[in-house]
Amino acid sequence: MQVFSGQSLEFEFLGFKGFISSAQEACISHYDTISVICFSDTHITKPTVPDGDILLHAGDLSQYGFFDEIQAQLDWLNAQSHRYNIIIAETHDLIPDEKFVKAYRDRETAKPRKSRTDL
Known part of the structure; x- marks a missing residue:
């Protein structure tokens, strides 16, 4: 699983933009996704x-x-x-x-x- 160290990862899907922050990543890193x-x-x-x-x-x-x-x-x-x-x-x-x-x-x-x- 990729760690973003305080940064956010931006993405676009079907014309919609979003992001995953390092805080969100830390919350799910110990669980099955x-x-x-x-x-x-x-x-x-x-x-x-x-x-x-x-x-x-x-x-x-x-x-x-x-x-x-x-x-x-x-x-x-x-x-x-x-x-x-x-x-x-x-x-x-x-x-x-x-x-x-x-x-x-x-x-x-x-x-x-x-x-x-x-x-």
């Missing part, structure tokens, strides 16, 4: 995802919130090799939002086999 892969705003794209233990998609899977968009993204995420997948719905991912579905029943969410419970 868990690799968390976190990204968001894929908007129906399917980028290459690195291997890891936990995959966290932090929102905006879809472009317009349609059932087929969200289902295709969920299928893609579930096909990844990570032990755990955590998926958070955001502003473009409307079907899991009960308030939205009740307010806009004319959307395709009211069609058979295209509701939030079918995801």
Whole structure:
């Protein structure tokens, strides 16, 4: 494991920047590590995802919130090799939002086999 001696290591992943400080490194250096892969705003794209233990998609899977968009993204995420997948719905991912579905029943969410419970 690399030691940063008071410095920080900067990184960029899928356009997002972050850093690991030496304090964080010291905290995890005596334990087995868990690799968390976190990204968001894929908007129906399917980028290459690195291997890891936990995959966290932090929102905006879809472009317009349609059932087929969200289902295709969920299928893609579930096909990844990570032990755990955590998926958070955001502003473009409307079907899991009960308030939205009740307010806009004319959307395709009211069609058979295209509701939030079918995801």
